[in-house]
């Protein structure tokens with residue numbers, strides 16, 4: 192079994208150089224993670240490389256919902272809605288610690304995109320296609336009931352509402368849990384390794400893959416029988432490398448922005464999926480602990496793929512939408528405490544607007560043998576992965592013996608629980624056991640929603656730190672940081688505060704006080720010199736300020 196520790200880098204690099212893999216997966220987002228897990232559990236020898244950190248691309252910047260995509264019904268994408276709708280239950284069952292049921296309110300308004308009858312019918316079809324359990328089936332509400340369910344809604348345009356179920360998740364953690372499970376099953380998964388080019392054999396097929404190790408600052412060669420390009424927004428960048436070319440099917444990137452406000456500023460009783468008055472799009476407002484986040488936008492993106500950020504106009508659009516439907520809250524730019532922007536790797540369709548582009552996935556075959564996958568949703572990653580690995584297995588044919596069937600439908604992820612009951616019991620037991628070191632039920636609960644049963648390792652570490660670190664918050668932080676280095680391959684402050692814990696987005700105001708201290712811990716752990724230590728802090732600070740950079744020169748938006 193491989194380990195997933197940042198401290199084993201030397202050994203991991205040795206394996207990467209010395210092994211011939213059946214499959215190399217390029218890209219450590221949810222798609223690459225799902226493919227690596229599927230392939231290794233079928234018996235293939237698998238490596239996955241990611242140029243930055245796992246989930247650094249779109250897979251840490253989504254709306255973080257495991258959902259069937261209600262709005263795709265309007266576009267008659269029945270097959271897509273059915274597949275992702277059914278996958279919701281599978282992803283929940285395999286990782287219920289990070290995929291939580293979420294009640295969603297759909298207000299029906301005058302001039303909205305769906306009338307009362309169509310909303311009722313749409314939600315019924317949605318439940319039917321996804322084969323939803325009876326207690327989670329949609330309920331249609333009167334105006335009075337809708338207003339009571341969410342008192343912040345404006346009532347002058349309200350015609351009623353629909354209440355239905357989706358699942359809320361943490362995209363980056365779902366990615367990490369997939370990678371962690373792949374590693375436990377024998378895959379070698381490394382971050383900060385960038386694929387730069389391919390070497391072809393006499394038949395013009397990829398024989399070797401040239402990569403750069405951004406931590407060891409070395410150029411390396413990887414050997415693999417098959418190569419999958421799962422680089423999301425970067426898919427076309429690799430498709431045109433040596434021996435490859437774009438067909439008329441190419442990517443169309445669209446940017447989606449979310450903003451975060453303190454919960455007290457938008458104290459919703461549950462999530463709301465509402466019409467934007469100005470353009471008939473739909474936007475989510477999702478309460479989560481001490482904050483509420485709202486999004487998203489959908490605009491064609493032609494700038495640098497690596498650095499999408501929220502512009503003032505994106506923020507203004509979202510604030511105007513929220514202020515229209517929740518008129519009493521009067522959100523202002525100053526209220527926004529964080530944001531994120533992600534790029535959808537969609538397939539271009541001539542003459543279609545961003546919101547009309549299909550979310551279906553598609554596999555492209557390069558003349559050099561490269562298999563590329565693009566499009567799709569976080570929710571549907573497992574089925575997408577299965578389709579890609581089916582292709583890989585077929586191509587490998589007799590070259591690899593003893594390859595089994597896809598196993599991921601019933602494969603628990605990371606620190607998974609088998610049932611809600613088991614999870615509840617675990618939280619109660621650990622709360623009792625860790626009272627002595629000052630952990631409260633809410634602390635244990637928060638840890639379990641990230642790490643599942645592996646919370647045990649963090650609590651053990653917190654016990655070990657107890658005699659020397661008195662402040663309980665600090666103790667949890669350091670125990671989590673330690674875990675993320677030794678068990679989740681965190682290499683720097685940004686890996687920990689953004690992709691392993693989501694704190695930059697959801698607890699930005701709280702991390703100001705601890706970021707320097709945490710960086711000092713990393714400095715000790717990795718024996719960094721001053722330059723390396725400053726680099727880690729500077730890189731994080733850049734991200735820390737970029738999530739509110741739109742405020743520069745901003746004015747309060749009009750409604």
Ligand SMILES: Cc1cc2nc3c(=O)[nH]c(=O)nc-3n(C[C@H](O)[C@H](O)[C@H](O)COP(=O)(O)OP(=O)(O)OC[C@H]3O[C@@H](n4cnc5c(N)ncnc54)[C@H](O)[C@@H]3O)c2cc1C
Nearest residue numbers: 218220221222242248249250253254256386423447569570
């Ligand atoms: C705003 C927004 C909201 C969304 N909301 C939802 C939602 O709520 N629910 C849902 O189901 N879906 C949602 N989606 C869609 C979903 O997030 C994406 O489909 C999914 O995350 C794409 O994952 P990916 O792995 O294909 O790409 P990515 O996550 O971008 O991963 C690709 C990775 O490849 C790496 N890479 C690139 N080039 C190289 C190279 N040369 N060498 C090595 N590595 C490389 C990148 O660094 C990156 O980490 C949303 C998307 C957006 C943009």
